[in-house]
Amino acid sequence: MELPGIAFYIVAFLTMGGIYAILCLALNMQWGFGGLFNAGIAGFYAVGAYTAAILTSAGSSAHLGGFDLPIVVGLICAGIASGIVGWAIARICVRLKADYLAMASIGIAEIIRLAIVNEEWLTNGSLGISRIPRPLEAFYSGRAAEVVFVVFVWLIVAVTFLVARRLQQSPWGRVMRAIRDNEETAASIGKDVQRFRTETFVVGSVFMGVAGALSAHYFKFFSPDATEPLLITFLAWVMLIAGGSGNNLGAIAGALAIWAIWSLTEVVTQQLPPDWATRSSYIRMLLIGLLLQFVLQRFRSGLFPEKSPKLRISREK
């Protein structure tokens, strides 16, 4: 193993880890702040990924596309499209209690997936969209491009983090926590519970869409098999719970820690005898399960438990 190799493994690790961090921060807005159980993360991720793919990819006769728009425009539109879908769903479902919302959102994610697989004119169906660009591709290639992309991803992680922190510290964030902890009390002091919930659901959806868009740019290709709920919805949930729901830093830490478990367990199981190649992959899955159990048992409220931001009460009056 050589030093540059390890460095570039870390670059690739941080790229995927960063995308998951955005997903996790977005889920934190919905669940951590608002207590909204969204089990359809993969759906919003897919909407964002396909929006960005269609808007920024080179032309193709097989599906809608070829707009060749700049990547930043694609990212913003991915967020908007995912936000609009989130808004429509929130209008219908947000009144539902936590577990019912979970069921409804699983269903909706599945509807989105089936729409993507079947509407070939739009998404090229199961064949996927290829030739999706990456930022600054004309100027950097090879390993330099990997570094450029990881910086790009983490810039967006930083933006997402700042937005999330601002939201949490604002009066809006306090109302959200109040609604989460006791809906009736919040309503009794005149807060419009449905409106606040809809808002938090939409904001979270926007950033889920952005995470999807980033992975489309990373793979430079996007097909329905990249929206596997196990790898998106389930993993994002584990990351948030392990990191500490309600805590933005925890969301990022959880994303990196769980992705590290997911990725590094293979380094361990690869040391088993080569004859065990098939078995060691399953041992790895077992190991992942055990480590997740360990983290979730050991850190019940996450690596970084939620801390309510201090109130700054003005004493001037």
Place this chain on the structure above:
Amino acid sequence: MKKSILAAAVAALIAASTGAALADDVKVGALMGITGPLANFIPPILNAAKLAEADVNAGGGILGGQNFVLVVADGQAAAQPSVDAASKLVNLENVAAIMGALSSGATIASANAVSIPNNVLQVSPTATSPAVTDIKDNDYLYRIVPSDNYQGQVLANIVLDEGLNKVAVAYVNNDYGVGIANTFKASFEEKGGTVTAFEKHEDKKNSYRGELATLASSGADALVVIAYAGGSGAKIVKQSLENGFFDRFIGTDGLRDDLLIEQVGPEALATSFFSSPTSPGENPAADALHKRFDETYGEGSDKPFVDQTYDATMLIALAIEKAGSTDREAIKAALREVANAPGEVVGPGEWEKAVKLIAAGKDINYEGAAGSHEFDDNGDVAGFIGKFIVDGDSYKQIAVFE
């Protein structure tokens, strides 16, 4: 107690990260979807790769007697874990090249995100999606199965040759089914045939009677089924027979599975025929390989993609030998030289001969168990499509199309 477990885990990680390969190993990554949706296909495929590895080592090793080592990584047949696994192969294991991945989505994502930027040769034994052709890969991505587009065109010819002009098509809604079905339809209609009904279906349902009733009412002479036997294909054939919708079927390689014969019996399939990527007509090298495969692993030489996986591994090994080092650029440049004509022909199991020829400075041309593997500019191969009929409780190849 907990601490000691943690300490042991950390120690294992450290040992793993420092226990790098011995200096005399030439490592090649095998990016396989071991635990994903393709798990059923994996054991024989992995054995084929191992057989190639053993052949190289038994034939005197690679690059002057070094050990040829396959490092197997699990990409779970999905984009995200495949990218992660490929990154570990390239950056941590420092492999000279990658054999894989299996599904097209995983192959394209791992090539775009890892192999191409890191200048690593990647050869997929199984990625059949037409999208693989168009990737801007700087010549780093190859595959040794024909694109689905190709099988669709050949299948159209085979069906017309049978004298069938009116067929209905049932295809599974994934990259495999859609890819073949669309090219089949276009090619079939262009050549004067009529597709009376064209219905896609979702995998793994219990009943396809609704879809089949629609297909049957269209007045077709036979049903073209483009699906995996284990997913929906066998059920479609069975339910068609039970309800009298169709009695003649045309299948692709996904349907050409022993499972189909087990479920409906050979008599019911007497007039049906199948297409599948295959080896050239007479290929004693492939027969010898299959015999050795079954002797070593007990069974499985007739399973899908065994030949392709062996060939992909062998081609990578030959390219490394030809390059004379594990320099990744040189390996890429050498692949076409060892795979394409002209040159002295070498086949499966002839590693020693190939090494001697390369050492003597001769040009070689690997003709594999799955075809002659002449790469075009896109890194695609034309390949051969065989026509199969049911013979007893297995399949018999009766013609080969190029």
